[in-house]
Amino acid sequence: MTIKTQIKNYIDSQDDQKRADLLALHSQVLRIIPEGKLWFLDGKDDKGKIVSNPNIGYGQYTIHYKDGSTKEFYQIGLSANTSGISVYIMGLADKKYLSEHFGTTIGKATVTGYCIKFKSLKDIKIDVLEEAIRYGVNQTDRV
Template identity: 60%
Template sequence: MKVQEEISGYIAAQPEPKRHEMQQLHHMVLALMPRCRLWFLDGKDEKGKIISNPNIGYGSRIITYADGKTKEFYQIGLSANTTGISIYIMGIDDKKYMAETFGKKLGKASVTGYCIKFKTLADINIDVLSEAIRLGIERKSVSH
């Protein structure tokens, strides 16, 4: 199955109004990254065990680990969770930066080192979310 089909199926499987909001966010990220690589991670490890929620990824970045090994991964992620939606902004080394920069301006959202979680788009300032996503787009490569 093609990645675009997996993404469409994942979004379509969400209950309303989450389905509509996931579609809105998908289009928003694609507008910010029109020619980006798309990813779909089903949340399972190589043994088929569920280890996370499925998620959609946008863009490409290289993670360099302490041992020198590298891995390609997405820059921006989008996932449904049990209470709402999560946006992942990868590549930010300072774990306080997102909360300090966007936390109070976002509205009713939980902001951690790289994740913005909210119940519904009505609870947040979409322009601030877009600003946070743009920041993540600008940061392509990190070291760990």
């Protein structure tokens, strides 16, 4: 099964509101990173045990670990969860930036070092979310 098919199946498996929100976000991120690599993580580890919610990933950057090893990973991630949707902005060096710059202006969302979590798109300002996503992509494109 192709990654595009996995993403479509994942989005289609959500309830009506989450499906509509994920489709809108999917289109938005594809506009921001039109040539970006697509990822789909099913949430299972190597042994098939569920360790996280499934994630759709966009773009690519290299994670550099302290031991000198590296790993390719996505820049932006989307995931449905029991309370709504999470947008992951990966690879930010400053773990306070998102909450300090977007936490008070985005609307009804929880903003952490790399995640913006909200119940529904109607609860947030989509232009502020887009600004946060663009900031994250810009930061990891420099690495």
